[in-house]
Each structure stands twice: as structure tokens, then as C-alpha cells.
Amino acid sequence: MKKISALLLVLLPLIAFSQNNFKVIDSVLSVYDQGVVPGVSVSIAKNGKVLYSRNVGYADIEANKKIDDKTLFCMASVSKQFTAACIVMLEQQGKLSLEDKLSKYFPDFPEYANTISIVHLLNHTSGIKDYLALSMLRGHDNKDYTNEMVEDMLRVQELDFEPGSTFSYSNSGYWFLVRIIEKVSGKSIIDFAQENIFRPLKMKNTQYTYDPYSVKHMSRGYVETDEGYEVEPQKEYLIAGAGVVSSAQDMQKWLFEMHTQKKFGTAFWNRMLNEEFYDLGNNNFSTKGLFTGDYYGVKRIQHGGDVDGFHTVVECFPEQGVTVAIFTNNDNVSVYEFNKPALSSLLNLKYKKEVKKEVVQAEEPPIFDPVSETDLKQYEGDYGSDLGLFFNVSVKDGVLYVIQKWDGGGYPVVQTGTNKFKIDGDPIFFEFIDINNGTANLLKVNQEDGEYVFERDYQLPDFDDYLGEYYSKVLNVNYEFYIEDGLLVFRPQGVDEVHVATIKEKDKATSPWGGLSFVRDSEGFITGFLLSHERARNIEFVKVPVTE
Structure with a gap:
């Protein structure tokens, strides 16, 4: 496990700031005004x-060029509000309706396109899987995708839920919206x-x-x-949820127009902000590329x-x-x-600043009875967890040693309390x-990134049933499952990066790409699994038979 320095979060006293006093944000920004590092641009207006x-x-x-007022940044998903604005403008021009069905513009899509309206796409309630998640699950870089590739991939997917029934952030919805804008207006999204x-x-x-660095x-x-x-x-090669x-x-200038509504008018902004929104709960709403809600009791319209x-x-x-506007x-x-x-003075907020301060950990006073070599024997043994990490604990010459079995690293530990030990000079505690x-059954390890519990004589699950190759028709990709360093891992074929599948209970696993639910036939043999990412659910994989 990684050794890390002890850190103490010191909460400074609450300070009330006077109107238009920006010393606080100046202090925070000054950290990034030292050395040759990428930076930050902040603008606050009233x-x-x-x-x-x-x-x-x-x-x-x-190029040794610093950030100035003309410096441009990729807006990423902040772009969505402009795509949504284009749609609302086309509606005001009488060229479409937010109630139009997706099938009107994509007639060759499956039947579900008849149940999805433009407003579902705008508010992330369409149920369409996110193409960014799908490309990741295929082991692809989404930057290589063309419009044709995205359309072909989305056409074969099933919906994650009934349109309008729930919220799931989806860049696919905005890919469709850009295409609709271009079809209806007869112009590129860039020109419109x-x-x-x-x-x-x-x-x-x-x-x-399409090419930010050319600008x-x-x-x-x-x-x-x-x-x-x-x-x-x-x-x-495409514009969807960014661009x-x-x-x-x-x-x-855009934010000022949002506030004054002088150029585009109240009808436009009322359509953007106050009509056909989706209630996220707790007084927060998703509406046409923006989120509205409370920020410390103050109404806020925003997107990151x-x-x-x-x-x-x-x-x-x-x-x-x-x-x-804050960009980095x-x-x-x-x-x-x-x-x-940044907002502490203008909104009369009180700002509590967290400062990371390195401290020297003081040794605890010896208020415990030192453990004899004989008593240390109760700790000896192997300890492991479902993380695939194992420790060996042994006693040598009256000293307790902890060995990391995954890399062979070992160190003596010193007693700090009853049944408590630490690495001398490092904030890692056992x-x-x-x-x-007379036998310890559990070993608890504490370090700054969390607490971990290891079980004596822990045995990893039998992974044999899960090994092999699986194919997903809707992703058109094969996954390989195999054992590496005692862990069950998988990867798309042809991709070097592997992901650990942690079995939490029989036939149920977690992974960085989502949950896996393995399926067995009537004879108990695994026939496949369902992969559920938060933005692309229930993707079916079928086990590929082994051929001699």
C-alpha cells in the first residue's frame, strides 16, 4: 500500500467579507500564479x-504564453446550453416543436424513437444510452468517432428506461439535437x-x-x-455535447443576456428556463442544457x-x-x-477555507503494557481481502513484521496501544x-486514503466459472476474463488496459465500468452477463463457446 504523509485539515475561523471584497478569491488564485503551470481564468460581474x-x-x-482576457478554453458540456438555445430558436421560427418525436428526424430508428420527444433529449430524460459510455465500453477513443459511427451504434441499442420517467445525463441526446438543428435549418451548427x-x-x-487548437x-x-x-x-470528427x-x-455577454433577456426576449428565456423542465428533487431542475436550483439559499442557473x-x-x-465564469x-x-x-462577498456568504498543513505525528504515551514475544504470536498469519491484497505477519527477534505479499515489501511495526501498531515514521496504522x-482474526489498516479490513486466511473466490470470452452484439466487442495476480480481470480484446471485477457475492461483481451480473443456465453453467454502467445499462454479453 502506498505510504503517504500525514495531513491535517485546519479550519480557519469564519470571516464575513464586505461587499465587492475579492481578497478571498485572490488568495486562492495566487497558488496557481507561481511557476510555469496551466492556469485559471475567472470573471465575476454584476x-x-x-x-x-x-x-x-x-x-x-x-509557447511561453500566459492566460489573458482573450484566451479561449474548451467549454465542454457548457456548450449544451447553446445547442439547446438553437433548438428553442428554431421552434420560435416555426420550424420545429419541442414535442416533435425523434422518429420525425430519424425515421429508420427503432420503434422507441416514436416515444422520445425533443424535450426529452434536451432534459436528459430520453433513456438513450450515452455514446461516450458506449465507446468507452468498446475500448475506443470517442474522439475517433464520426457521425455515421455514432448513428450506427445508437440504432442497435435499447432504452435504459421509459422516456420522461427519470433523469440520466446523456451526450447522445445532444448528438441528436445537433443533427436536428442541421437538418431543419439547412446549416451547420457552427454557422447557425x-x-x-x-x-x-x-x-x-x-x-x-471541430478542432479547438486551430482557433x-x-x-x-x-x-x-x-x-x-x-x-x-x-x-x-463530430459535435455533440461539447464543441x-x-x-x-x-x-x-451570454450570461448578462440570460439575466436581462433584452436581445432574445422573455419568451425565449421563459422557454429555456421555466417550461418543460424535469424536476430532479430538492428544488433542483434540469432544463435545456442548464440546471437551476438553490445555492446556499440563492437561486442559481448553471452548468459545468x-x-x-x-x-x-x-x-x-x-x-x-x-x-x-470560471475556466481552467x-x-x-x-x-x-x-x-x-469567488462569490463570498457578492452573495454575503461566509467562507470557510481548508488549509492542508503537514504535521509531525506525536508518539502516543506508553499507557499500555508492551506485548511480549510470546503474545506477539497471536498476530502471526496471513490476512487478505477481496481487493486481492494480502499481508503476512510474523515475529522475529521480538519484533512484529508486516510483509506485503503483492510486492514483497516488508517493515517492522512498533506498538502504539493495545493490539495497535504503526510503521515507524509513517502514518500507516495496524x-x-x-x-x-489467542488468535487475531482480523487486521484493520488505516492510512490517509481510508480504512481497510483484512481477514485471517482469506481465500479469494473461485473464479474458474467466470473465465473465458464473452461477446456483446450491441457493442460488437469481445471481453476476455482471466486471472492476473490473483484477481479476476477483464478487458476488451485488443486493448491493453485491464479492469478488476470484484466479486461481492455469487455471480455479482463491481468494476470501474459498472456492475456485472452473471447469468447461469438450468445446469448451473454461466452463459453470459449483463453490464450496467450508470449511463448505459443492461448491456448483454454472451459467453463464447470454447473450441478445440
């Missing part, structure tokens, strides 16, 4: 007047949005694009690796965006006239860490529990 604007870090490290949204609002630095003033999106920061490719690039300053290398969020607080080209940075400090008849 009633259309920018009250705070700051850019920190680099837009392009290789430019003519009807960006140009009227004088958003000169905002556009849809002037565009920042590079960075992912940190062991070798440093690497540029994440962004070029795609817009913009600057924080440009985005304020995430793609490798970029994270974004835009917000409008209509009752206060406050609008916010650093994949390791969450834009939401700037959210509350406690032996459930001691019966």
Missing part, C-alpha cells in the same frame, strides 16, 4: 459590469449558432469548432504526468463542463444580477474550488481485532 477579472498561469506552456447567438451578442471570440487565442489543455504537463488532444470554445469575458485538459463552469444568480486548462484543477470564495483463543 448587472453586466465586470467587478473582478483575473487570469493566472499559462495558456500555452510550450454564429448567426443567431454569438454574432447578435457580439461574442466575437466564441464559436463551435486563434486558444489555450492548450494539460494533463499532468510523471514527465510533466502534456497537451491533451481535442480534435474531433464550443470561448473566453471568460465573452461568456459574460469537463473534458480531459479543461474544466469550466458558468453561473447566473438572477435575483442578485451576479454572473460568474489544468486537468488537475477543479473549478468548483474557486466557486464559493490494529488486530476479533481476538479469540
Whole structure:
């Protein structure tokens, strides 16, 4: 297990900030204004007047170019509100209706297209599986997909639920919407949005694009690796749930229009925000590429965006006239860490800042009876868990040793309490529990990332039944299941990356790609399984017979 330093979260006193005092967000941003690192752009306005604007870090490290007011970022899913706006504008022009069925525009799709309306696509209630999840489950990079490939893949899928019955975020819905806009308008989404949204609002630095890095003033999106920061490719062959690039300053023009409703009118914005929405509960709603709800008791309209290398969020607080745009080209940075400090003064919030501070762990006073070598014997043995990790505990020359069986690493541990030990100099703690008849049955390990329990003489499940090859017709992919380092793992054929399938109970497993439910025939032999990702449920795989 990874050794990590002890960290203490120190909560600073609550501070009430005066109106328009931005010292808090300045303090948070200053961390990213040191060294040559990707950065952050923040813009805060009230009633259309920018009250705070700051850019920190680099837009392009290789070109030695820092972020400025003209710097563009990939909006990722923030783009969805513009796609939704195009649809509402076409409805106002009398060219479509939000009640139109999907089958009107995709007549060759299965019967379920007759049950899905445009408003279902807008609000993520269509039941259509997310093509990004499907491409991942196939072991593919979605950036390589064309419109034809997405259409062919979606045509053979079944719905995850009855349209309108529940919410499930789906980029597939917005892929359909872009295609509908282009079919109805006779123009590309790039041209239609430019003519009807960006140009009227004088958003000169905002556009849809297939190739973000070809656009002037565009920042590079960075992912940190062991070798440093690497540029994440962004070029795609289609536009679906993303596609817009913009600057924080440009985005304020859209947010100001959302607040004033002067250019597009109240009817447009009422359709966007207040009609045909889906109730998510707790006074939160999904409506046409946006989410509305309460933020510390204040009404908020917002949407965030995430793609490798970029994270974004835009917000409008209509009752206060406050609008916010926060963008970063650093994949390791969450834009939401700037959210509350940015708004603390304007919304009269109290901000509690968390500071990570390294401390030296003090040794506990010896208020226990030291364990003799004979008593240490009660801890000896092998301990394991369903994670596939095993420890061996032994006594040598009166010292208790813990050996990591997965890599052979070992270390002596010192006693800190009754049945409690730790690695000297490291904040990793061991406690032996459930001691019966002079034998410990459980080993509890605590370190900063959590607590883990290991069982004496633990045996991994018999994985033999699950081994083999499985085929999914709707994904057109084969999965291989095999044992690696004592764990049941799987991967799509031809893909190097493997995923662990952790058996929690008979024929039920969890994995990074979702839950797996294995199916047996009347004779008890496994015939396949169902894979359920949160955005693509109940995908059937059939076991491929072994041929001699």
C-alpha cells in the first residue's frame, strides 16, 4: 500500500467579507500564479459590469504564453446550453416543436424513437444510452468517432428506461439535437449558432469548432504526468455535447443576456428556463442544457463542463444580477474550488477555507503494557481481502513484521496501544481485532486514503466459472476474463488496459465500468452477463463457446 504523509485539515475561523471584497478569491488564485503551470481564468460581474477579472498561469506552456482576457478554453458540456438555445430558436421560427418525436428526424430508428420527444433529449430524460459510455465500453477513443459511427451504434441499442420517467445525463441526446438543428435549418451548427447567438451578442471570440487548437487565442489543455504537463488532444470528427470554445469575458455577454433577456426576449428565456423542465428533487431542475436550483439559499442557473485538459463552469444568480465564469486548462484543477470564495462577498456568504498543513505525528504515551514475544504470536498469519491484497505477519527477534505479499515489501511495526501498531515514521496504522483463543482474526489498516479490513486466511473466490470470452452484439466487442495476480480481470480484446471485477457475492461483481451480473443456465453453467454502467445499462454479453 502506498505510504503517504500525514495531513491535517485546519479550519480557519469564519470571516464575513464586505461587499465587492475579492481578497478571498485572490488568495486562492495566487497558488496557481507561481511557476510555469496551466492556469485559471475567472470573471465575476454584476448587472453586466465586470467587478473582478483575473487570469493566472499559462495558456500555452510550450509557447511561453500566459492566460489573458482573450484566451479561449474548451467549454465542454457548457456548450449544451447553446445547442439547446438553437433548438428553442428554431421552434420560435416555426420550424420545429419541442414535442416533435425523434422518429420525425430519424425515421429508420427503432420503434422507441416514436416515444422520445425533443424535450426529452434536451432534459436528459430520453433513456438513450450515452455514446461516450458506449465507446468507452468498446475500448475506443470517442474522439475517433464520426457521425455515421455514432448513428450506427445508437440504432442497435435499447432504452435504459421509459422516456420522461427519470433523469440520466446523456451526450447522445445532444448528438441528436445537433443533427436536428442541421437538418431543419439547412446549416451547420457552427454557422447557425454564429448567426443567431454569438454574432447578435457580439461574442466575437466564441464559436463551435471541430478542432479547438486551430482557433486563434486558444489555450492548450494539460494533463499532468510523471514527465510533466502534456497537451491533451481535442480534435474531433463530430459535435455533440461539447464543441464550443470561448473566453471568460465573452461568456459574460451570454450570461448578462440570460439575466436581462433584452436581445432574445422573455419568451425565449421563459422557454429555456421555466417550461418543460424535469424536476430532479430538492428544488433542483434540469432544463435545456442548464440546471437551476438553490445555492446556499440563492437561486442559481448553471452548468459545468469537463473534458480531459479543461474544466469550466458558468453561473447566473438572477435575483442578485451576479454572473460568474470560471475556466481552467489544468486537468488537475477543479473549478468548483474557486466557486464559493469567488462569490463570498457578492452573495454575503461566509467562507470557510481548508488549509492542508503537514504535521509531525506525536508518539502516543506508553499507557499500555508492551506485548511480549510470546503474545506477539497471536498476530502471526496471513490476512487478505477481496481487493486481492494480502499481508503476512510474523515475529522475529521480538519484533512484529508486516510483509506485503503483492510486492514483497516488508517493515517492522512498533506498538502504539493495545493490539495497535504503526510503521515507524509513517502514518500507516495496524490494529488486530476479533481476538479469540489467542488468535487475531482480523487486521484493520488505516492510512490517509481510508480504512481497510483484512481477514485471517482469506481465500479469494473461485473464479474458474467466470473465465473465458464473452461477446456483446450491441457493442460488437469481445471481453476476455482471466486471472492476473490473483484477481479476476477483464478487458476488451485488443486493448491493453485491464479492469478488476470484484466479486461481492455469487455471480455479482463491481468494476470501474459498472456492475456485472452473471447469468447461469438450468445446469448451473454461466452463459453470459449483463453490464450496467450508470449511463448505459443492461448491456448483454454472451459467453463464447470454447473450441478445440
